[in-house]
Amino acid sequence: MSDSLPSTCDVVIIGGGVMGTSIAYHLARRAAGRIVLLEKEQFFGQGATGACAGGIRHQFSTEVNIRLSTISIQMLERFPEEMEQEIDLNFCGYLFLLSSEQDVVTFRRNVELQHRLGIETEWLDRDEIARRAPWLDLDAEPAIIAGTNYHRDGLADPHSVVQGFVKQARRLGVGLYTDTPVTAILCRGEKVVGVETPRGRISAPVVVLAAGPWSAPIAATAGIDLPVQPLRRQIVVTRPLGMPRDMPFLIDFAQSLYFHYESGGILTGMSNHNETPGEKLDVDHAWTMVHLEHAMARMPLLEQAELLTEWAGLYEVTPDHQPIIGPLPVEGLYACTGFSGHGFMQGPVCGLLIAEDILDGGAHTVDIGELRYDRFLEHRLAPEKNVV
Numbered sequence: 116m117s118d119s120l121p122s123t124c125d126v127v128i129i130g131g132g133v134m135g136t137s138i139a140y141h142l143a144r145r146a147a148g149r150i151v152l153l154e155k156e157q158f159f160g161q162g163a164t165g166a167c168a169g170g171i172r173h174q175f176s177t178e179v180n181i182r183l184s185t186i187s188i189q190m191l192e193r194f195p196e197e198m199e200q201e202i203d204l205n206f207c208g209y210l211f212l213l214s215s216e217q218d219v220v221t222f223r224r225n226v227e228l229q230h231r232l233g234i235e236t237e238w239l240d241r242d243e244i245a246r247r248a249p250w251l252d253l254d255a256e257p258a259i260i261a262g263t264n265y266h267r268d269g270l271a272d273p274h275s276v277v278q279g280f281v282k283q284a285r286r287l288g289v290g291l292y293t294d295t296p297v298t299a300i301l302c303r304g305e306k307v308v309g310v311e312t313p314r315g316r317i318s319a320p321v322v323v324l325a326a327g328p329w330s331a332p333i334a335a336t337a338g339i340d341l342p343v344q345p346l347r348r349q350i351v352v353t354r355p356l357g358m359p360r361d362m363p364f365l366i367d368f369a370q371s372l373y374f375h376y377e378s379g380g381i382l383t384g385m386s387n388h389n390e391t392p393g394e395k396l397d398v399d400h401a402w403t404m405v406h407l408e409h410a411m412a413r414m415p416l417l418e419q420a421e422l423l424t425e426w427a428g429l430y431e432v433t434p435d436h437q438p439i440i441g442p443l444p445v446e447g448l449y450a451c452t453g454f455s456g457h458g459f460m461q462g463p464v465c466g467l468l469i470a471e472d473i474l475d476g477g478a479h480t481v482d483i484g485e486l487r488y489d490r491f492l493e494h495r496l497a498p499e500k501n502v503v
């Protein structure tokens with residue numbers, strides 16, 4: 116439990132994951148007044164951010180996501196110097212493995228778009244994939260027929276990124292409070308006026324909702340229907356297997372199955388497409404068995420692996436797999452949530468964009484018009500297709 120809460124401030128941020136802490140830092144860096152960040156758990160970064168695989172990539176199907184990642188990954192590159200925090204950045208590449216002609220056609224289109232935006236994704240044939248990822252059985256069903264790789268995709272450590280933002284936000288005077296759940300957003304007429312917590316009420320003209328998979332029920336207290344659903348996703352990590360640190364992040368796209376380097380072993384995940392929404396944080400062991408069966412078929416050396424740990428986390432999913440960034444239909448209320456499985460990598464730039472929204476009257480570093488909440492009211496969805 117931290118110090119007593121202030122009764123007023125200029126901006127309240129709800130949620131201390133990568134989004135909330137990045138927003139706090141970027142607002143404080145621009146001297147946005149008295150900023151308070153409220154986190155319901157005992158520590159920051161224990162939600163989706165703490166459960167995440169740490170992947171960072173430019174390989175998306177929409178221009179807006181490629182642009183967001185381009186800037187965010189540059190920010191992560193400067194992070195150790197600017198934030199005085201190492202983040203274990205590893206540009207090992209992301210190797211997408213494709214097994215259907217239809218995915219090949221879609222990825223050809225994605226690669227064209229990526230090239231137009233300066234992202235030099237390579238197209239790989241089977242021989243080249245076998246050379247770069249000799250641990251894989253490319254003939255296991257569904258057989259791999261082609262792949263793509265971008266050498267500036269890779270990995271970073273989510274905990275370190277959150278710690279970097281927390282450290283610098285604190286240094287810049289942000290009030291950071293753990294063990295403090297927001298129970299309601301307070302409105303007067305069409306305006307936000309603060310938040311309610313079990314430790315008291317805070318009056319503020321600006322509130323930013325960055326509560327990840329838990330965002331929708333909080334938005335509902337302000338009368339807003341936020342289409343963000345929690346969806347369980349699981350990860351398994353093996354003990355060391357002698358894997359090289361520069362092995363690419365491997366994604367078997369058709370099976371939503373992935374593998375990456377983790378302390379000499381393998382971290383693997385596989386999305387269960389029959390999972391139903393809900394705040395489920397227990398491990399579904401039946402799914403672990405399905406996952407490991409597919410993982411061992413694709414990467415046979417896992418048959419000899421010892422399990423180190425496994426966990427379940429929550430994606431915060433929207434209907435078009437795109438985030439909701441910016442003003443909501445209550446004056447002074449903003450959202451930064453709904454990243455649908457790729458929010459960690461976009462945390463740095465999204466903090467900057469929310470600061471621009473609040474302080475400059477609109478985000479300008481990247482055109483995020485298509486990520487605004489009103490797209491749901493106007494039925495104007497442009498889905499991201501390259502999701503895992």
Ligand SMILES: Cc1cc2nc3c(=O)[nH]c(=O)nc-3n(C[C@H](O)[C@H](O)[C@H](O)COP(=O)(O)OP(=O)(O)OC[C@H]3O[C@@H](n4cnc5c(N)ncnc54)[C@H](O)[C@@H]3O)c2cc1C
Pocket residue numbers: 129130131132133134135153154155156159160161162163164165166167168169170171295296297298325326327328329330333348349350384427428429430431451452453454455456457458459460461
């Ligand atoms: C298994 C898994 C793998 C993933 N892999 C990747 C990946 O490789 N790359 C990638 O970019 N992304 C990945 N993601 C997605 C990424 O983790 C999320 O998109 C991102 O972390 C979202 O950050 P956030 O700050 O919005 O949410 P969170 O990290 O969940 O932060 C929200 C915070 O709000 C707090 N909170 C909730 N309710 C309240 C309340 N009422 N009051 C106060 N605080 C509250 C929570 O405790 C939490 O700390 C993965 C996610 C999972 C689950």
